[in-house]
Amino acid sequence: MSIVERLRAAGCVFAEDEARLLTAAADTPAGLAALVERRVAGEPLEHLLGWAEFCGLRIAVDPGVFVPRRRTALLVREAVALLAGRAAPATVVDLCCGSGALAAAVAAAVGPVTLHATDVDPAAVRCARRNLAGAGGQVHEGDLDAPLPPGLRGRVDVLVANVPYVPTAELPLMPPEARDHEPRAALDGGGDGLDVLRRVATAAPAWLAPGGHLLVETSARQAAQAAEAFAAAGLAARVVTDDDLGATAVVGARGQSPSPAVGAAGEEL
Numbered sequence: 001m002s003i004v005e006r007l008r009a010a011g012c013v014f015a016e017d018e019a020r021l022l023t024a025a026a027d028t029p030a031g032l033a034a035l036v037e038r039r040v041a042g043e044p045l046e047h048l049l050g051w052a053e054f055c056g057l058r059i060a061v062d063p064g065v066f067v068p069r070r071r072t073a074l075l076v077r078e079a080v081a082l083l084a085g086r087a088a089p090a091t092v093v094d095l096c097c098g099s100g101a102l103a104a105a106v107a108a109a110v111g112p113v114t115l116h117a118t119d120v121d122p123a124a125v126r127c128a129r130r131n132l133a134g135a136g137g138q139v140h141e142g143d144l145d146a147p148l149p150p151g152l153r154g155r156v157d158v159l160v161a162n163v164p165y166v167p168t169a170e171l172p173l174m175p176p177e178a179r180d181h182e183p184r185a186a187l188d189g190g191g192d193g194l195d196v197l198r199r200v201a202t203a204a205p206a207w208l209a210p211g212g213h214l215l216v217e218t219s220a221r222q223a224a225q226a227a228e229a230f231a232a233a234g235l236a237a238r239v240v241t242d243d244d245l246g247a248t249a250v251v252g253a254r255g256q257s258p259s260p261a262v263g264a265a266g267e268e269l
């Protein structure tokens with residue numbers, strides 16, 4: 001059986017492309033055979049290659065680190081639109097950064113930025129440090145916003161977070177590539193999938209500059225509740241979707257008042 005046939009038989013939809021990429025990644029025929037074996041056994045292609053394509057960038061992704069998804073380009077697009085036309089370099093924070101793909105793509109699109117990212121997983125932090133070094137990004141290890149430098153309070157123009165948002169009971173339904181090869185902490189969003197999102201929404205206003213924005217990916221099903229969590233934290237929330245990407249996000253604006261204020265749902269403060 002050819003490599004393409006083996007990959008196709010294992011359920012790889014883009015078997016020709018994958019065969020080409022694995023062949024290019026292997027140093028020797030034995031190395032190629034080993035890569036094909038691992039792919040057929042279900043390892044994500046990106047972990048085998050050591051990189052993922054995201055928003056036109058090649059992002060390093062180590063085994064055990066969440067593979068950036070195509071749909072997350074919606075968060076990048078919205079963040080870039082909010083930052084367009086600024087005179088001074090923006091301050092951007094990526095919470096739950098994983099490989100740092102989101103922050104890297106925003107920085108690549110908007111030019112010089114002050115960039116901070118955090119993740120609780122040391123493997124993700126190592127990976128993000130490599131991916132964000134070129135943009136001068138600082139990557140901190142720890143729980144959500146806890147490791148951010150206090151001097152950033154009230155100064156962040158855009159805070160992006162692709163948090164884990166799969167409801168715990170649905171984890172067993174995920175494709176084996178995710179279930180078996182990505183850390184549970186990268187996927188599990190708690191009972192209704194919104195536990196981490198709520199914590200981020202609560203923490204964000206203290207970090208945002210007046211007029212700054214929080215952008216979080218969610219699912220279509222969770223969007224209304226996610227927007228409510230933003231509103232409860234005092235952010236004026238709107239839901240954005242992209243059918244081609246199959247993506248949904250909530251964008252929340254902090255008002256112009258000097259300290260974070262809490263207002264009614266949907267009210268721009």
Ligand SMILES: C[S@@+](CC[C@H](N)C(=O)[O-])C[C@H]1O[C@@H](n2cnc3c(N)ncnc32)[C@H](O)[C@@H]1O
Nearest residue numbers: 066068096097098119120121143144162164186
């Ligand atoms: C869905 S992945 C997204 C990774 C990356 N932002 C992306 O889009 O490719 C979620 C990430 O959140 C991290 N994470 C989960 N809980 C966290 C917490 N309490 N504090 C910081 N990071 C956390 C995981 O380690 C994982 O890297």
